[in-house]
Amino acid sequence: MIVLCSFIVSPEALAQQNSTIRVIAIAGDDGIPIAGANVLLLDPESGEILDAGATNNDGLFQFSGIDVREYRIKVSFIGYETYEQTLTTEANTNKIIQARLPVKVEALDELVVEDKREVTTGQVGLRQISRQDISRVPTPIAGGDLASYLQGDPGIISTGDRGGELYIRGGTPSQNKVLVDGMPIVKPFHISNFFSAFPQKAIQTVDLYAGGFGAEYSDATSAIIDVNLRPGNFRQYSGSGSVSPYLASFQVEGPFQTNHQSFMLMGRKSTISESSPFVSGDDGSDIDFYDITGRYSVQGYNFNCSMTGIITHDSGKINPARDFDLSWQNTVVGGRCSAFGETIDYPINVTVGYSHYKNSEASDGETNRSSSFSEIFLKFDNTQRVFGIPLDFGFKMNFGDYEASLAERFTDLESFEEQTILVNAFISNAWEVSDQLTLNMGVAGLATTFQPITLEPRFRAAYNPAGRDDIEVSMALGRYYQASTAIGDVRNAGSVFKVRKPINNNFALPSADHAILGYSQRFGNTVTLNVEGYIKNHHDISVSKLTPTATIETETTTAEGLGYGADIQLEYERNPFYLLLGYGYGNVEYKATSDDLGSFLSQPVDRYHPAHDQRHKVNSIVSYEIGDFTTSARWEFGSGRPFTQVFAFDLLVDIPDETPTTDSGTARTLFSRPFDQRLPVYHRLDVSVERSFRFTPNFAMDLKAGAINIYDRDNVFYYDSNNLQRVNQTSLFPYVSLRAQFN
Amino acid sequence: MKNKRHDIVWLFSCFFALLMIAGCDNTIDGFDEDGGVGGFSVYGALDYSKDVHFIRVQDLSAPLLADSVAELDVEVSLTNVDAGITETLPDSVIVFDDIATHNFRTTMDITPQTTYRLKVEDDEGFTQNFEAITPADAEVIVSPTGEYTCNTVIRITFDPVQSDELVQGKFLFSFRGADITVEADVEQNNGVARIIFQPKDIVARGIGNAFECGLDVSAFVLKYTHIGPGFEEILNDFEGLGTEQFVGLFQDNITFSFSQSQ
Known part of the structure; x- marks a missing residue:
């Protein structure tokens, strides 16, 4: 298809379009590249917009293959003065413009369309999350956290407020992939679901692909969370320290060489175990977590590089009444470089690094179980013009090491250690068919040690009816494969322990087909509506077999998983007021493939709705600035998720070999048909008020007060069937947090 | 315009109120x-x-x-x-x-x-x-009687045993300080139940072949149970997950001594 398209472009047109303007948007205050800045290519005489785009996470956008002539470049971003420059291109040359945008001093009454609009196409399935988005969600710390924001998304389900598990449009955590600066990190979400390894202050941008992602992403069958951390301040030293009932944190950053080299170091440590008895009277917060992030960045005229190291640690109990002690750790070290010199047509990106993840489970009187995964990876991305058509391409190599010590936890999985090599490549092309229609076609392939090469076609299209840039209809289709899986006991919500294992040649690789159709419309400068319908059909999902008796050992099998639904999001933004209303409908069902999914008495279980099948979710965020105060509120509503009832607790005495007076009998919990009942609905209101006090030009303090679950609703986290115990989520939790900042 | 805004506010208020009402039932019925x-x-x-x-x-x-x-x-x-x-x-x-x-x-x-x-x-x-x-009071006949060797074929008959009754047996013996249990094979037909065995086979099944019959093991006990009607149905109830094992039965032991095989 791509080759065919290349012949459609005439040689005459190619001859005229042979110069490039490359714009790098840089914030005037801290020297950090601005992601998402609007870049317009204008006719200097008439002011007509000839082309437009938005800067990527490196602050870079380029107009390629443009005519040799005079242009006016306009770069704008919210909160910054607009940058304008007139220039004349030359044949066969690449011009680089470093657009340094000074901070805008006056307050904004209303966002100008041009400032707010991100000139993008084919973005169905994608939610671009900014630092400002994250800060609007009430979180019990100064600033915000990505985890708190994500849980409010109508298409994302978390099974409570502990465990660090996010289900995205029907996909499980193991079917999602989290990338930080292009490096995989397996589980960066903390055991308290309010927090992740990504505090608001560390984030540059986050791209959440809830499905239908392009060929540049691979080895995931449900969703991608692509986090880009910001570099440290290139112009001045700054730092902060904060305390709250949940955690304490620090951050220092500054230039090694002004405008060229910088560092950032931040760390956070939970304090909830110590503070919980005093704040909420709850003595069950037996959890502990921390994360440390270090970053070195260097940027030049035609390149930028960053080195990043992240360590996270989580431990504790999800259900304080149960004996499961859980822990998980991530270690990620690596670097990414982007080169965009005048001698190359398109930026070259290289990422290299090491990622390690380990999770473990232990219970009293039982042996520890653990599963770990390490990988060394190298990734290369570039674009080249072939017959005048820009083709994005890249490849990735992973050397993986899987280890598990299972203590006979799974009947068909023994403790193992396996090494794998994974090679992934992709090619794609964004083709602007007309002013109204843009197509993005690509194909990815994945080869592993044990499996044949996969072929994964991806297709995205965006259509602006009648050329209107305020309405967009878009769609995405794709096939996705994954080279590994993670297996846990899905019925035991008291444990999030998962065994990660590669798929060997006896089994088919887990795969999925995605289809998304989206409609978005902007009403004036203030209201945006986004509607998306989706279908995800998962194949060969590894699941644990569900039988009426709960046993120490768990048997596994494979299932088909069909997820479908729709998300609606309405956003109103008129400074100082912000309102977001979201509704998500979802339906997930697992069906047996060749085998059954377990049994219930004499009937095999051939289908069920898993624990993350939530039908309805409503989310609303309101933020309002009154004078120096910023107030925020979030209200969430979720319909009940499935759970499994118990029909008997029993001590089986084996008559006639055993006798009631001398033998205790064998303890049994007998489960009813799997996931046949639903938990009650959930709703919660969180509020916060924040104010900054600047004592000197170089020292300020941020004070934030608020409450989680302000009307103290008993929201069920999960139902512990083994003891008919209802485990609730966080009760009313008032907090005050304080952050001191210097620069 | 003002009315329209009020309508929207009213609509949203009703929507959230409905959701709150829908969320009032907060109970969980975890037991089926x-x-x-x-x-x-x-x-x-x-x-x-x-x-x-x-x-x-x-x-x-x-x-x-x-x-x-x-x-x-x-x-x-x-x-x-x-x-x-x-x-x-x-x-x-x-x-x-x-x-x-x-x-x-x-x-x-x-x-x-x-x-x-x-x-x-x-x-x-x-x-x-x-x-x-409870089962019938069955007569237990052991043949032959007298002294046994390891190769003696011993036959135990339980009479009568109805077709809906059950006879189970276990051989128990000690071997080098360890207690060994071997399930007895029971034939049940024509209103009687039989256990037929040779001592050397029972010992072999319990400890393998590395023994000297009559020297390492020179005696064992047959613990038998005669269970009344319906027990098999009880065991198979709910695919083996039944929660009732209330039975009538008769239990007794027979001790066998034997010398070295010739």
Whole structure:
């Protein structure tokens, strides 16, 4: 298809379009590249917009293959003065413009369309999350956290407020992939679901692909969370320290060489175990977590590089009444470089690094179980013009090491250690068919040690009816494969322990087909509506077999998983007021493939709705600035998720070999048909008020007060069937947090 | 315009109010009352070779936690259906690892080929009945009699054993300080049950071939159980997940001594 398209472009047109303007948007205050800045290519005489785009996470956008002539470049971003420059291109040359945008001093009454609009196409399935988005969600710390924001998304389900598990449009955590600066990190979400390894202050941008992602992403069958951390301040030293009932944190950053080299170091440590008895009277917060992030960045005229190291640690109990002690750790070290010199047509990106993840489970009187995964990876991305058509391409190599010590936890999985090599490549092309229609076609392939090469076609299209840039209809289709899986006991919500294992040649690789159709419309400068319908059909999902008796050992099998639904999001933004209303409908069902999914008495279980099948979710965020105060509120509503009832607790005495007076009998919990009942609905209101006090030009303090679950609703986290115990989520939790900042 | 804004506010208010109302029912019914196994589990045997019997009764809806099972507010009675005699059984609480078990004691005279009904009634009037029938008083014939060697083919016949009754047997012996158990093969047809064996085979099945029959092992015990009608159905109830094992039976032992094989 791509080759065919290349012949459609005439040689005459190619001859005229042979110069490039490359714009790098840089914030005037801290020297950090601005992601998402609007870049317009204008006719200097008439002011007509000839082309437009938005800067990527490196602050870079380029107009390629443009005519040799005079242009006016306009770069704008919210909160910054607009940058304008007139220039004349030359044949066969690449011009680089470093657009340094000074901070805008006056307050904004209303966002100008041009400032707010991100000139993008084919973005169905994608939610671009900014630092400002994250800060609007009430979180019990100064600033915000990505985890708190994500849980409010109508298409994302978390099974409570502990465990660090996010289900995205029907996909499980193991079917999602989290990338930080292009490096995989397996589980960066903390055991308290309010927090992740990504505090608001560390984030540059986050791209959440809830499905239908392009060929540049691979080895995931449900969703991608692509986090880009910001570099440290290139112009001045700054730092902060904060305390709250949940955690304490620090951050220092500054230039090694002004405008060229910088560092950032931040760390956070939970304090909830110590503070919980005093704040909420709850003595069950037996959890502990921390994360440390270090970053070195260097940027030049035609390149930028960053080195990043992240360590996270989580431990504790999800259900304080149960004996499961859980822990998980991530270690990620690596670097990414982007080169965009005048001698190359398109930026070259290289990422290299090491990622390690380990999770473990232990219970009293039982042996520890653990599963770990390490990988060394190298990734290369570039674009080249072939017959005048820009083709994005890249490849990735992973050397993986899987280890598990299972203590006979799974009947068909023994403790193992396996090494794998994974090679992934992709090619794609964004083709602007007309002013109204843009197509993005690509194909990815994945080869592993044990499996044949996969072929994964991806297709995205965006259509602006009648050329209107305020309405967009878009769609995405794709096939996705994954080279590994993670297996846990899905019925035991008291444990999030998962065994990660590669798929060997006896089994088919887990795969999925995605289809998304989206409609978005902007009403004036203030209201945006986004509607998306989706279908995800998962194949060969590894699941644990569900039988009426709960046993120490768990048997596994494979299932088909069909997820479908729709998300609606309405956003109103008129400074100082912000309102977001979201509704998500979802339906997930697992069906047996060749085998059954377990049994219930004499009937095999051939289908069920898993624990993350939530039908309805409503989310609303309101933020309002009154004078120096910023107030925020979030209200969430979720319909009940499935759970499994118990029909008997029993001590089986084996008559006639055993006798009631001398033998205790064998303890049994007998489960009813799997996931046949639903938990009650959930709703919660969180509020916060924040104010900054600047004592000197170089020292300020941020004070934030608020409450989680302000009307103290008993929201069920999960139902512990083994003891008919209802485990609730966080009760009313008032907090005050304080952050001191210097620069 | 102002009216329109009010309409929108009203609409949203109603929407959220409806959601809040929908969220009022916050209860969870975690126990499946319709699971089909009843309210109580019962484990125990009425053995007409014994004078005292214990029947364990458990509330199937009580989680196996110390607090949940400490009390069992039920009345348990045993009736000899054939004779029309009923006796209320006292509870004997025996604690295993903090878990209290309720074992109801009876000294009722248990006789062969008799139907007994156990009735469990809770304080709300819920009643559950369980039935056990003791087996016939079978004659046990061992042949040959006298002295055995390891190669002697020994035949034990139980007569009568009805087709809905069951005979089980286990050989028990010690080998170098370890207690060994070997299941006996029981043939059951034409109203009788038979266990036929050679001592050397039983010992071999228990410890393998590295032994000297008659020297390492020179005696064992056959512990046999003659179980009344319906026990197999009970075991297969709910795909083997049944919670009732209340049976009538007769248990006894036969000791065999044997010399070295020739």
